[in-house]
Amino acid sequence: MWRFIVRRLTFIPIIGIIISAFVFVMLRAFPQFTGDPAVNICGLNCPAERLEIIRHELGLDKPIIVQYGEWMGDVLTGNMGTNYYGGLDIADEIVRRLPVSFEIMLLTLVFGGTIGITFGILSAVMRNTPLDYGVRFLAVFGQSLPDFFLLVLLIVIPSILFNYAAPIGGYVAPWDDPWTNARMFVPPTLILSIGGAAGLMRLVRSTMLEVLRSDYVRTAQAKGLHPRAVVLRHAFRNTLAPTITVLTFILATAFGGALILEVVMSIDGLGAFFFRSVIQRDLPVVQFTVLYTAMIVVFINLLQDITYAYIDPRVRFG
């Protein structure tokens, strides 16, 4: 198992270098998209001498390979510099915002997984009952509605009916004030998890139906095992591989969801920081955030591989 993990881990730096180099070069290869950062900062009427000073300060007057090497060195040593607009320390901003986005992603995964798996199993076990029909309808409904639309409804409807709105004023950690944290994050992440939960629900249902028709399940039932044991211990275990695939997909896409949620609901997370940096063409932030996002996806895939290997030994020996 350890050899398997180590083998997978060795790919991470390689992937990181490829992705970061790709992003770095792309952002500089198309100046019509990014513009001249010095002009972006100082404006078109900026004196030429001032532009040169800014370019020098940003290191833009060096060869691109040198720029990349220096940037990579900074990233590896945790020195990500400052953003173009406002001179914010990017590392500080990321440390401040990371818990926000992380909590959104985690809660989305927990809610999506719990709802999707629970109702997927119930729907399969109680096939062709009103509950099954209801779950299937909600699954299609949930998949059809875009997240941002549901988020706007979440903002508008409770505020009109109950004068309720999520607290503002910035992130409050769950250990500082659990109630405020829950008010801030539970409703929107519930909404955000609907799409993933709906997909997972349908997948678990169809896989479970397949498994429930298997001989070994029929044998377990014939032996007089408790139905709960049959479903959870025998049938559900065999649906884990595709379920984990979808769960990791939910986690990977939760970053995008976090971005939408943070922008729509004005939460000061990493997604909102990234979104604004793209709009403002703030290259240092965009570069790092793309790398960060890619690394998250890589780690999620690693987690998925390890989990596969854990639940199915054939994977690690294959």
Place this chain on the structure above:
Amino acid sequence: MARVFDKYLRQRITRRRMLQASGGTAVGAGAIALVGCGDSGSSTNGGPTAVDEGEVTKDGILHSSHGAVLPTLNLFGAAALIPNISFGFTVFDHLFFVPLDTQVAEFFLATDVEQVDPEGLEYLITIGESVFHDKPPVNGRAVLASDIKASYEAYAADNLAPGLGWHHDILESIEVVDDHTLIIKQNQPYAWFFHPGGAGSVASSNIIPVETLEDSFDLGRDLIGSGRLMLVENRAGEFFRLDRHPNWRIEGEPWLAGTESSLIGESAQAQASFRAGEIDSVGLSNKLEADEMAAQMGDAITITRNFSRAYHALMLQLDRVEAFRDPRNRRAINKAINRQELIQGVEFDPEGGGFSGPIPPAQAVYALPDDEMDEYFRFDPEEAKSLFAETGFDLDRTYNLIFYLLGDEQQKRAQILKGQFEAVGMKVTIEGQDLLAKWLPQTLPNGDYDMTAYTQLPYDDPHFPMSFYTTHSPLGDAEDPRGRNNMAYFNEELTAAIDDSEMELDEEVRVEKIKDVVRMMIADEAPMINLYSSVSYGARHNWYKGTLPASRGSFAAFNGRSWIDTNLRGA
């Protein structure tokens, strides 16, 4: 609609009265007005609601919101306008300011101003006692005349920030006589000396401690002033907290313990937060929203309805579109615009706005009478088509109309304008740009557009509304040998007339000169075509008290007697 302002502005004032008005310390204002700050946040037609200081609870924090991230705190440079305006009412003190309703200078830090010569070239100014906020490296020391000199000179040295015409072109020198006295010399008489166009600007006359103007201090990170509120927290331009200046020069004020402003980009979210009591006031887009809010919240809130000082405008760029150099084409563009349709389409209320000529209707005393403006406002698409045909205007070309992304209204206006221009045969694309990162620092000042539609700030006097038509506009390339004008509109005769009006110290004569200037603008179909001013709506919880009427203009935002009734809201 424009006549609403007449009752406030008919009062004739003289130079002498202006100078006699001493010690009129600000009664004003608590609202932090961030990004597009203006006349909605603290404005109400209810007027002040508290006068008995004994009833006032002074532990309340005003919770408000702003619609876009403040990209920098730096008071200098291309993006300086927004931080200056955002904190000019609160963190910084000023010498004086001229309210819209009285047009009489109210003294802030200044306690006496002596006009040394009859031409108004030299002013001897005495300042009162005041201290800066207690933050390093300033550490709460006294405000000195040398700080004012350093501040004004720093603004004068800034070649990138807009709106510094007085500092660049008219301010000659500042001499420090002693710690509490200074002399400001101008190279010409200037009618707007006390006004926001001169030494009374919230955007460029902030009194900044000299230590923070040195290179060792990062103005992008922190601001230190001597205003009634001090900046204690800034989270990346998304959240601000300002606390009461404990040693504010007016004893007992401000009545607020502080203010907090959170970024809320979506208007639906802002309204939800208001309903939930998370913020104390909210701007509403139109009458429809105001009626809905009133129906939902009942007596718990006050709906405010004011005729905005801001005005919506369309700029044409003459270098980008050569055909716009022909006044007949500019007239055609104006005739293609149906202002009433714009008001109905954007404000959802036929009474939701008043047409705006070159001088916005809020400055009614300077605007031409309605009967003179009827022809300018007349919607006539047939005339537009025939003018285009007469000039051979290129209708095969696609013209780009740029607006900035903030709320829905800018986009709606751009879409309606696009439809109106297409109705007379033009091909138009519309493009939304980020306000603070792109449109404000680049597109607008550099004239990087065919046409751009936007909302002008709520000015308190005609200086800025007129300045955009001059060859020394606050916007445009300062190195352009033809002059500075972002529309590339270089009309020497008009500029001379505007300059002449601004040197006229006699109020009555100046009003007439400005009216003549407006007539010249209309006759030449000047390429900044103003559309209308909106009726602005807002709502505030009834625990938010002491706000000032909108007729006071920006002066209302200096309200140190706004307060939160914590008996009603809680702390």
